[in-house]
Amino acid sequence: MKLDLARELSQVSSTxxxxxxxxxxxxxxxxxxxxTELEEAHTPNLDQLAGESEIGSTIxxxxxxxxxxGPGHLALxxxxxxxxxxxxxxLEATGIEFQLGPNDVAARGNFCTLDSNGEIxxxxxxxxxxxxxxxxxxxxxSVEIEGVDLYVExxxxxxxxxxxxxxGLGEYVSTTDPQIEGAKPIPAEGTDPASKKTAxxxxxxxxAANDLLAESGEKQANGLVLRxxxxxxxxxxxxxxxxxxxxxxxxxxxxxxxxSLAGMETLACPGGMxxxxxxxxxxxxxxxxxxIHYKKTDAAGEDGDFEAKVQSLxxxxxxxxxxxxxxxxxxxxAGDHSTPAVLAGHSWHPVPFLLNSAHTSGKVGFxxxxxxxxxxxxxxxxxxxxxxxxxxxxxxxxxx
Amino acid sequence: MKLDLARELSQVSSTxxxxxxxxxxxxxxxxxxxxTELEEAHTPNLDQLAGESEIGSTIxxxxxxxxxxGPGHLALxxxxxxxxxxxxxxLEATGIEFQLGPNDVAARGNFCTLDSNGEIxxxxxxxxxxxxxxxxxxxxxSVEIEGVDLYVExxxxxxxxxxxxxxGLGEYVSTTDPQIEGAKPIPAEGTDPASKKTAxxxxxxxxAANDLLAESGEKQANGLVLRxxxxxxxxxxxxxxxxxxxxxxxxxxxxxxxxSLAGMETLACPGGMxxxxxxxxxxxxxxxxxxIHYKKTDAAGEDGDFEAKVQSLxxxxxxxxxxxxxxxxxxxxAGDHSTPAVLAGHSWHPVPFLLNSAHTSGKVGFxxxxxxxxxxxxxxxxxxxxxxxxxxxxxxxxxx
Numbered sequence: 060m061k062l063d064l065a066r067e068l069s070q071v072s073s074t075x076x077x078x079x080x081x082x083x084x085x086x087x088x089x090x091x092x093x094x095t096e097l098e099e100a101h102t103p104n105l106d107q108l109a110g111e112s113e114i115g116s117t118i119x120x121x122x123x124x125x126x127x128x129g130p131g132h133l134a135l136x137x138x139x140x141x142x143x144x145x146x147x148x149x150l151e152a153t154g155i156e157f158q159l160g161p162n163d164v165a166a167r168g169n170f171c172t173l174d175s176n177g178e179i180x181x182x183x184x185x186x187x188x189x190x191x192x193x194x195x196x197x198x199x200x201s202v203e204i205e206g207v208d209l210y211v212e213x214x215x216x217x218x219x220x221x222x223x224x225x226x227g228l229g230e231y232v233s234t235t236d237p238q239i240e241g242a243k244p245i246p247a248e249g250t251d252p253a254s255k256k257t258a259x260x261x262x263x264x265x266x267a268a269n270d271l272l273a274e275s276g277e278k279q280a281n282g283l284v285l286r287x288x289x290x291x292x293x294x295x296x297x298x299x300x301x302x303x304x305x306x307x308x309x310x311x312x313x314x315x316x317x318x319s320l321a322g323m324e325t326l327a328c329p330g331g332m333x334x335x336x337x338x339x340x341x342x343x344x345x346x347x348x349x350x351i352h353y354k355k356t357d358a359a360g361e362d363g364d365f366e367a368k369v370q371s372l373x374x375x376x377x378x379x380x381x382x383x384x385x386x387x388x389x390x391x392x393a394g395d396h397s398t399p400a401v402l403a404g405h406s407w408h409p410v411p412f413l414l415n416s417a418h419t420s421g422k423v424g425f426x427x428x429x430x431x432x433x434x435x436x437x438x439x440x441x442x443x444x445x446x447x448x449x450x451x452x453x454x455x456x457x458x459x
Numbered sequence: 460m461k462l463d464l465a466r467e468l469s470q471v472s473s474t475x476x477x478x479x480x481x482x483x484x485x486x487x488x489x490x491x492x493x494x495t496e497l498e499e500a501h502t503p504n505l506d507q508l509a510g511e512s513e514i515g516s517t518i519x520x521x522x523x524x525x526x527x528x529g530p531g532h533l534a535l536x537x538x539x540x541x542x543x544x545x546x547x548x549x550l551e552a553t554g555i556e557f558q559l560g561p562n563d564v565a566a567r568g569n570f571c572t573l574d575s576n577g578e579i580x581x582x583x584x585x586x587x588x589x590x591x592x593x594x595x596x597x598x599x600x601s602v603e604i605e606g607v608d609l610y611v612e613x614x615x616x617x618x619x620x621x622x623x624x625x626x627g628l629g630e631y632v633s634t635t636d637p638q639i640e641g642a643k644p645i646p647a648e649g650t651d652p653a654s655k656k657t658a659x660x661x662x663x664x665x666x667a668a669n670d671l672l673a674e675s676g677e678k679q680a681n682g683l684v685l686r687x688x689x690x691x692x693x694x695x696x697x698x699x700x701x702x703x704x705x706x707x708x709x710x711x712x713x714x715x716x717x718x719s720l721a722g723m724e725t726l727a728c729p730g731g732m733x734x735x736x737x738x739x740x741x742x743x744x745x746x747x748x749x750x751i752h753y754k755k756t757d758a759a760g761e762d763g764d765f766e767a768k769v770q771s772l773x774x775x776x777x778x779x780x781x782x783x784x785x786x787x788x789x790x791x792x793a794g795d796h797s798t799p800a801v802l803a804g805h806s807w808h809p810v811p812f813l814l815n816s817a818h819t820s821g822k823v824g825f826x827x828x829x830x831x832x833x834x835x836x837x838x839x840x841x842x843x844x845x846x847x848x849x850x851x852x853x854x855x856x857x858x859x
């Protein structure tokens with residue numbers, strides 16, 4: 060649904076919508092069993108819920124398009140991810156509550172391990188502890204470059220944010236991350252004059268940082284890569300368009316940041332699902348829409364660990380009764396994209412989707428196959444929010 | 460299909476297309492039986508026809524969007540209802556064959572019953588008889604306002620049309636209908652200068668009309684509300700785009716009006732289905748496309764009367780053999796939207812659809828479930844006409 064039309068048709072009501080996003084939910088069959096992660100997992104609660112719900116498959120961005128987490132979530136929040144493009148750097152900065160100005164350029168940084176030739180041998184520097192990472196970030200803060208203010212901020216484990224503040228900066232700067240091990244970090248390049256200048260600052264920063272890391276004797280996080288250079292975008296806000304007061308219950312900064320850009324209030328719940336649900340219960344009357352993010356499915360899929368992904372699904376399944384007890388009028392179980400363990404990464408495959416309301420009934424079983432044959436068919440993830448709005452009685456009739 | 464492409468590919472042929480629209484066809488299961496209206500109804504003729512047809516589900520406007528009858532029909536006629544928006548006032552005026560000029564603004568009026576505080580206690584004035592309504596309309600015709608010509612025209616039961624003719628009128632005028640009982644009619648407001656001026660005329664008319672109704676001692680239809688202010692839109696005509704001579708066989712004015720705006724010839728058939736089919740037989744050689752409208756399904760659904768909707772489907776089913784005897788090359792059974800009796804109103808749910816031609820075969824049974832699993836799947840209602848054109852041999856190949 061176009062956002063202008065959504066703004067026109069949406070109406071306030073007392074109904075509550077809950078969206079649970081299982082990050083990287085969709086999977087693929089492994090050859091040993093011929094079954095997907097969802098099919099191997101013992102998920103009696105999800106299966107029962109599916110039998111009382113409309114099920115289908117969502118296409119996050121487009122057929123064949125493998126989405127990052129940003130576009131995958133934007134679609135579920137009702138934005139066309141091809142129209143609203145949010146750089147990874149902005150996501151990370153917003154997630155740690157760094158206040159980006161309209162002219163700032165932010166990038167996501169990863170510490171990595173370089174060998175003696177300067178080639179990357181571990182793209183995540185062994186996922187060093189957050190505390191270590193903080194100390195290294197402190198070291199890099201001593202880098203100064205004339206003409207621009209630099210901010211280096213720790214995120215979590217090997218991840219940090221670099222923000223450039225100054226006049227005439229550009230966001231069209233290429234990544235320094237070769238994305239594979241065995242290659243050297245690559246110099247940043249800009250496309251327009253402002254971005255070329257910004258790329259120069261970035262390369263100067265990287266050189267100075269490498270010198271500092273070498274001097275410090277750091278062995279594990281002795282290099283860094285930067286990607287996702289971006290300025291903050293102007294997203295139409297969910298409360299303005301859909302007249303929904305939205306709360307985000309997410310542990311990881313990036314998802315909190317994304318929700319915040321869309322106009323959600325991000326509630327603190329660092330402890331995971333039990334705490335996320337406790338906070339939702341506490342604040343039930345204050346919001347119309349709750350976004351609950353579950354990360355483990357994606358992490359297991361990215362690691363190529365089929366068993367771990369099965370376990371993460373079984374673990375989530377145990378939370379389903381408590382989620383249902385929240386008493387939402389519309390409850391959705393969705394994924395921002397597929398992360399099949401057999402691919403050890405995000406993929407383009409449609410993602411199982413389930414919507415439960417007073418007026419739904421479904422087929423038994425929540426899996427890739429059952430969802431494909433479900434009543435909702437295969438549809439764009441951008442239609443998830445309008446569908447929920449309809450079930451929640453929050454959309455007026457279109458036309459006479 | 461884009462209309463430009465349709466114009467390019469369409470060709471004249473001797474084949475005949477019949478589209479039967481069962482208004483508000485789609486339903487939902489009621490809890491006592493677990494079955495929808497179509498599943499409970501005994502419809503042996505539809506079921507048999509489905510077994511010889513392609514079946515599927517149509518989405519009238521978009522996922523989650525509950526369509527009014529206007530957009531629902533426009534889509535089945537091949538127009539994107541989000542691109543072509545027809546105000547209710549224009550529909551009603553055209554339906555009673557009132558010739559609207561390009562600068563006129565038309566609104567749909569309802570007589571209502573007000574209590575002594577001026578609050579609405581019956582939004583339809585007890586659906587007063589058309590003859591009574593006519594007399595009241597006659598009374599309101601005495602209202603005169605300087606600067607604008609007013610036309611008040613009876614439609615049917617409690618419904619009438621108000622047309623404003625004059626210079627510099629605007630159509631962006633808000634409804635005076637609070638849409639609920641227990642509230643007072645609200646003053647009209649305009650957004651731009653021309654519409655502000657028009658809103659003033661409207662409010663002056665309403666005040667004068669209320670005075671006349673009070674003086675007359677009228678108790679039942681002692682108030683009125685106006686909505687759907689609109690100017691006549693310019694719809695590309697069906698004969699120009701699709702090279703189809705189209706006939707509309709509809710009893711209710713609004714559907715006749717809509718068909719007429721699309722370029723159909725509206726044939727008189729006030730007596731219902733038997734007469735609609737008799738007229739179709741009579742005029743079979745004069746047209747390529749026949750739109751046959753059946754209203755009872757929607758009326759029963761709107762009343763929340765599950766049994767009545769089941770009966771209306773069974774009644775339609777009895778007409779199916781006569782419809783088939785017309786001998787159309789392409790016969791479609793469709794709905795403009797769903798009106799589930801359990802919701803007592805229009806809804807966003809996909810609508811069962813059936814297309815029969817010499818080249819079709821299907822599954823047994825015509826229901827929400829069988830259609831969802833049908834060969835056509837779930838698709839946009841705007842694709843119904845191109846599909847029919849293809850089956851009728853009226854669309855040329857695209858490209859070499």
